[in-house]
Structure formats: structure tokens, C-alpha cells
Amino acid sequence: MPPIADTRPPAAETDVVIVGGGLAGASLGCALAGTGLRTAVIEAVPREAEGQPSYDDRSVALAYGSKRIFAGMNVWPGVASRGAAPIERIHVSDRGRFGFTRLDRRHAGLEALGYVVETRVLGAALYQRLGAVEGLELICPAAVTGIARDAEGITVSIDGPQAVGERRGRLLVLADGGRSAARELLGIEVRNRDYGQTALVANVTPGHEHRNTAYERFTATGPLAVLPMTQGRCSVVWTVRPPEAEHLLALTDAEFLGALQDRFGERLGVFRQVGRRNAYPLSMARVHPTVVERAALIGNAAHALHPVAGQGFNLGLRDVATLAQILAEAARDGDDIGSERVLGRYARWRRRDNQAMTAFTDGLVRLFSNDLAPIAAVRDLGLLAVDLFPPAKRALLRLTTGMWGRQPRLGRGLEL
Numbered sequence: 001m002p003p004i005a006d007t008r009p010p011a012a013e014t015d016v017v018i019v020g021g022g023l024a025g026a027s028l029g030c031a032l033a034g035t036g037l038r039t040a041v042i043e044a045v046p047r048e049a050e051g052q053p054s055y056d057d058r059s060v061a062l063a064y065g066s067k068r069i070f071a072g073m074n075v076w077p078g079v080a081s082r083g084a085a086p087i088e089r090i091h092v093s094d095r096g097r098f099g100f101t102r103l104d105r106r107h108a109g110l111e112a113l114g115y116v117v118e119t120r121v122l123g124a125a126l127y128q129r130l131g132a133v134e135g136l137e138l139i140c141p142a143a144v145t146g147i148a149r150d151a152e153g154i155t156v157s158i159d160g161p162q163a164v165g166e167r168r169g170r171l172l173v174l175a176d177g178g179r180s181a182a183r184e185l186l187g188i189e190v191r192n193r194d195y196g197q198t199a200l201v202a203n204v205t206p207g208h209e210h211r212n213t214a215y216e217r218f219t220a221t222g223p224l225a226v227l228p229m230t231q232g233r234c235s236v237v238w239t240v241r242p243p244e245a246e247h248l249l250a251l252t253d254a255e256f257l258g259a260l261q262d263r264f265g266e267r268l269g270v271f272r273q274v275g276r277r278n279a280y281p282l283s284m285a286r287v288h289p290t291v292v293e294r295a296a297l298i299g300n301a302a303h304a305l306h307p308v309a310g311q312g313f314n315l316g317l318r319d320v321a322t323l324a325q326i327l328a329e330a331a332r333d334g335d336d337i338g339s340e341r342v343l344g345r346y347a348r349w350r351r352r353d354n355q356a357m358t359a360f361t362d363g364l365v366r367l368f369s370n371d372l373a374p375i376a377a378v379r380d381l382g383l384l385a386v387d388l389f390p391p392a393k394r395a396l397l398r399l400t401t402g403m404w405g406r407q408p409r410l411g412r413g414l415e416l
Contacts, residue, residue, distance in 0.1 A: 014038045014137070015337065016327065017156050017169040019144050020176030021047075023060070023119065024299030024316045026126040028173060030073045031324035033133040035416060037331055040167045042158055043140040044176070047127065058201055058278070059235040060122060061087070061214070061227055061310035062115045064108075065402025065411055069321045072410035078125030079117055083230040086112035088212040092383060094368065095219045095263075099380025101387040101396075108397040114310075116214075116227045116235055139163045147172065147185045154294040154338065171338035172295040173323070178285060180301040186292060192304075195282045195365065197222050198245035199307055200238040202277040203229065204260065207269025210234055216309070217264060218368040223308045224263055234268065236260065237307055245279045282306055284362055290350070291343040296323060303354055305361045314402050315357050321410035322349050328416040353405055360399065 016032065018025045021043025029041045062070075062084075070076040086105075090113060093100040105113050130136060142160030149155075155168045174182045183190070210228040217224040222239025229235050238260070240248065248256060257271045285304035290297045299316030323346050330342045367379050386392045398404040402411070409416055 014040045014169045016171050017167050018173045018175055019182040021140055025175030027320045029136055030075055030129045031320055035328040035331055038135045040137045042142050044143045046141045058119045059116050060119055060313050063314040063402035064110050064114050066314045066317045067115055068413040069317055069410045071413045072415055075125055075129050078128050082121040084115040084117045085228045085230045086212050087114040087214045090214045092216045094380050095217050097380050099383035101383045107393055113401055116229050144182050149294045174297045174301040175299050176301055178300040178304045183301055189288055191286045193284045197239050197282045198242050199280045199282055200245050200248055202236050203233050203275040204236055204271050205233050205273040206271055249277055291347045294338040296343055306365050308361050308364050311357050321408040325408045
């Protein structure tokens with residue numbers, strides 16, 4: 001009896017297959033423009049669906065270094081035209097205690113310390129740029145159902161309303177978030193630590209002009225960030241314990257604003273209006289390894305941080321800028337972009353930044369969650385020392401603006 005013929009269509013060939021078309025995956029697709037690499041971006045959630053992270057009510061605090069990365073990608077003009085609020089000053093304080101630090105863009109010699117951008121604005125700018133990238137295929141909505149690797153490449157099975165089949169490439173990039181299904185398919189280890197905290201996120205309208213000042217208040221339940229937005233609004237990221245989050249979500253708008261007023265104070269006057277409220281559980285995730293045979297991880301698929309100091313997305317965007325440069329250089333040199341040698345360069349370059357930022361954010365949470373009087377006194381003295389000692393202030397600014405350490409070309413605002 002003759003063998004049964006395989007009637008499935010052959011896998012479509014490409015160079016880089018990106019699983020996840022959210023902010024990190026879309027950013028990498030844009031970053032690879034002009035490299036000559038054929039790219040496929042696979043996203044499971046329809047672009048403007050309620051559950052699409054690129055289109056919800058959250059905002060992203062972009063470090064100044066991230067603005068330079070987007071400028072190098074030619075994405076920043078689309079962001080700026082849609083609305084980006086500059087952060088010119090940051091006021092950090094320990095609620096109810098004497099410690100505080102003031103940071104100003106002039107201390108760093110920058111036009112801004114960062115920018116606050118709504119995720120829907122950033123997503124729209126990224127997708128506009130994606131549409132102009134030659135050699136890029138966007139497959140959406142579609143889910144990854146299988147991954148197979150061999151010495152020459154990697155094959156991804158996909159299933160969706162209008163896309164069934166396979167894509168084969170030399171490299172697979174996992175950018176599908178903290179609950180990465182592709183990461184699970186590859187059997188990559190993840191170590192999570194639950195902070196026992198929930199981030200409650202909302203946009204509010206203050207009574208006074210925010211004057212492009214961001215506030216970070218450390219409170220007994222966790223940090224409270226109030227960030228300047230366009231149209232006179234502020235983005236609130238309020239860290240509380242899960243029972244308090246449930247209580248705050250159940251309040252009327254007026255009751256919620258009153259609770260926020262009590263926790264934050266009246267530096268911005270009386271809060272007058274609040275938008276939709278959402279809550280997200282907080283944990284730290286360490287992923288090891290971040291590269292395996294024919295695959296690399298970026299963004300939340302590679303790491304997850306506490307939102308204190310707003311560093312999570314900025315860390316992931318530096319993953320994007322670094323990986324894009326390494327792939328572009330490998331392609332120009334005729335190297336195999338999915339080889340262990342090429343991916344090892346990415347892993348080594350990103351290791352120090354990932355470790356430093358994880359330690360920084362986790363250390364802040366631990367330090368400001370401890371109410372023992374001696375520890376509280378030491379941390380408040382530390383805040384005052386940073387405020388009064390210019391070298392310490394400059395070092396903190398280099399870290400939080402994403403300007404420290406070895407910078408990829410995009411991180412210097414340069415094209416690949």
C-alpha cells in the first residue's frame with residue numbers, strides 16, 4: 001500500500017518569527033525595518049479588542065532613553081503627534097515621614113526625564129509604522145499551537161480565523177507577555193515571586209495643573225505614582241493589598257477620589273474626575289535562560305518587575321533595541337541569526353541591565369515596605385542624601401532614564 005501523501009501546504013519561509021504583537025513584539029517588528037530580514041508577527045488578540053494590552057486604558061512611563069529608541073525606529077513622530085506628556089520633574093517622598101528627593105530634567109541636561117504615553121497611543125503609532133515595514137507579515141488574530149526546532153530553523157504552527165498553517169524561520173522571538181504560551185511550549189523555566197500586592201490603575205483629573213511633575217509616594221501598602229498626562233490629566237498607579245484593591249474598585253467615583261485624596265494629599269488640589277479603574281496582581285518573574293536553541297525572549301516574556309519607578313516596559317524596549325542591532329549585524333556579516341553564537345551575544349549584553357533593574361525595583365519594594373523605625377530613618381536619610389548630593393542624583397538619573405551602561409545604536413537615537 002503506497003504511503004498516504006501529506007497534503008498540508010509547506011511552511012511559509014521567513015527569517016524572524018515574532019510571537020506576540022503587543023508593545024514589545026510590535027516594537028521589534030519596527031526595529032527590524034531596513035535590515036533586510038523577513039519578519040512575521042503573530043498576535044492572538046485582535047488589535048482593537050477589549051483585551052488587547054496595546055489598546056487599554058493604561059499608560060506607559062517612557063524613560064528618556066526609550067524615547068531615543070523610538071526615534072531611531074522612526075516611531076516617535078507618530079507617538080508625539082498623538083500625545084505624549086513630558087516628565088520634567090519627579091518628586092519622591094516617604095508618606096508621613098521626612099524623607100524626600102526632587103529630580104529635575106535640568107539635573108540631567110535633558111529636554112525631559114521621560115514621557116507618559118497611553119498604551120493605545122503607543123500601540124497605534126507602532127502599528128502605523130508596522131504597516132510601512134517592507135518584508136513584514138502581520139498574522140492577527142492567530143494562536144501558536146506548536147513549535148518544532150531543528151539544526152537549520154524553527155517551525156511554528158498557527159491557528160486562527162483567517163490563518164491556519166505554519167511559518168518557518170531561522171529565529172523565533174517570544175514577545176507574548178508574562179503568561180507566554182510559547183515559552184511554555186519550549187519548556188523554559190520561570191520563577192515567580194508574588195508580592196502580595198495589586199496595582200490599581202486609573203486616570204484622574206486634578207484640581208491644579210500638574211506642571212509636568214511626576215510624584216512617587218511610598219506608603220504603608222506600597223508605592224503610589226501620580227504621573228502627568230496630556231489634557232491636564234494624571235495617570236495613577238496605586239499599589240495596595242488585594243483586599244483593599246477589591247474595596248477601592250467597588251467604591252463610587254466620588255468615594256474613590258476621596259480615598260485617593262486621603263492617601264496622596266493636596267499637592268495637586270482636589271481630584272475632580274476619575275476614569276475606568278482596573279487592577280493587576282503584582283509579581284516578580286525571573287526567566288532562565290532567556291535564549292535557547294533558535295529562540296530568544298524579550299519584554300515581559302523574559303522578565304517581570306514591580307511597577308515602582310516605572311521601569312518594566314523600558315527594560316523590555318532595551319531588549320528590543322539590543323536584539324535588533326545584533327540581528328542586523330549578524331545579517332550583514334552573513335551569520336546565522338538563530339545560532340548559539342549570535343544569541344549568546346544578546347544574552348550577555350542584556351544580563352547586567354536585567355539584573356541591575358530587577359535588584360533596583362525589588363530593593364525599593366523591600367526597603368519601603370519595612371516600617372521598623374531604624375530602617376525607616378535610614379531610608380529617609382538616603383532620600384535626603386540623594387536630594388542634596390549631586391553625584392548621587394546624577395547616578396540615579398542615569399539609571400532611571402535608561403542612559404547608563406552600554407547603549408545600542410537605537411538607544412543613542414541612531415538607525416541600525
